Amino acid sequence: MSQGKIVLMACGSFSPPTYMHLRMFEIAKDYIHSLGLGTIVGGIVSPVHDAYGKKDLVAAHHRVAMLKLALRSSGWIKVSEWETQQTGWTRTRASIKYHQDTINTPPQTETPTWLPDDILNVNIDDCNSNHVNGNSDDVTVKLLCGADLLESFATPGLWSDDDLEAILGRHGIVVVSRAGSDPGRFIYESDMLYKYRKNVLLVTNYIVNEVSSTVIRRLLRRGESPKYLTDDAVLSYIRQNQLYGTTANVT
Numbered sequence: 409m410s411q412g413k414i415v416l417m418a419c420g421s422f423s424p425p426t427y428m429h430l431r432m433f434e435i436a437k438d439y440i441h442s443l444g445l446g447t448i449v450g451g452i453v454s455p456v457h458d459a460y461g462k463k464d465l466v467a468a469h470h471r472v473a474m475l476k477l478a479l480r481s482s483g484w485i486k487v488s489e490w491e492t493q494q495t496g497w498t499r500t501r502a503s504i505k506y507h508q509d510t511i512n513t514p515p516q517t518e519t520p521t522w523l524p525d526d527i528l529n530v531n532i533d534d535c536n537s538n539h540v541n542g543n544s545d546d547v548t549v550k551l552l553c554g555a556d557l558l559e560s561f562a563t564p565g566l567w568s569d570d571d572l573e574a575i576l577g578r579h580g581i582v583v584v585s586r587a588g589s590d591p592g593r594f595i596y597e598s599d600m601l602y603k604y605r606k607n608v609l610l611v612t613n614y615i616v617n618e619v620s621s622t623v624i625r626r627l628l629r630r631g632e633s634p635k636y637l638t639d640d641a642v643l644s645y646i647r648q649n650q651l652y653g654t655t656a657n658v659t
């Protein structure tokens with residue numbers, strides 16, 4: 409793993425966001441800092457485009473709004489709407505590359521709202537120096553995911569080998585453990601992951617929390633309480649907009 413500046417980027421549905429989606433970032437950041445494996449300068453959540461077509465995927469503007477509510481108290485994790493604004497689904501490799509390129513060479517005209525504050529401040533401080541892409545200060549965007557997403561690499565036809573080589577070779581992955589997955593064994597059994605194992609950081613989550621979006625959707629559907637599994641503001645938003653089979657009454 410490189411020792412430079414790192415931005416962690418999580419992709420997924422986030423339908424709806426849960427506390428574990430947010431915890432992943434904190435757990436990974438602490439692990440990387442405590443072992444001196446790099447400096448985390450920001451986090452990005454990148455919800456997938458509606459065209460991804462997963463079951464129970466509510467419209468992107470709702471998922472973005474819920475993520476923004478859930479992250480309103482975070483000083484370092486931002487929501488990027490970029491994937492949702494494209495004309496269709498974007499492969500993860502392309503999304504990571506877009507975000508990394510934009511961070512390292514921010515557009516002069518309009519500053520993206522998802523740009524981490526630390527990057528913004530550095531760029532303001534350095535505005536008179538010549539920022540050349542490829543310098544030693546460049547940020548690496550790494551894919552942050554749970555172990556189940558890593559295991560999806562083995563699903564036939566889902567990820568191309570080319571994309572996996574690029575993600576593993578040029579960026580790297582930070583994997584947070586998840587009940588029901590054995591990422592160490594999975595890496596060992598995959599030739600591709602084994603080849604790039606230096607770029608796959610396994611982070612054990614010792615404070616296990618098995619909440620998932622599926623669980624929250626199920627509770628809502630059944631008229632049971634998902635309170636304390638995600639942010640109250642997210643739950644209010646869900647009810648106000650009558651998402652996941654809810655009606656607009658109190659939480």
Ligand SMILES: Nc1ncnc2c1ncn2[C@@H]1O[C@H](COP(=O)(O)OP(=O)(O)OP(=O)(O)O)[C@@H](O)[C@H]1O
Pocket residue numbers: 418419420421422423426428429432552553554555556557584585586587617618619620621622623
């Ligand atoms: N409890 C968890 N522990 C570790 N990683 C998690 C956990 N919940 C979600 N993630 C990770 O969060 C990212 C986004 O996943 P996703 O939007 O599918 O959430 P989910 O809770 O798994 O939702 P769903 O139940 O709809 O599949 C993925 O990388 C996934 O592995």
Ligand SMILES: NC(=O)c1ccc[n+]([C@@H]2O[C@H](COP(=O)(O)O)[C@@H](O)[C@H]2O)c1
Pocket residue numbers: 419420421422455456460462498499500501557566567568571
């Ligand atoms: N080939 C690819 O780049 C590829 C394949 C499958 C899923 N993904 C991404 O992984 C994430 C999976 O999200 P879910 O776990 O919610 O299904 C999404 O962001 C999706 O875009 C990427």
Ligand SMILES: [Zn+2]
Pocket residue numbers: none
């Ligand atoms: Zn999932």
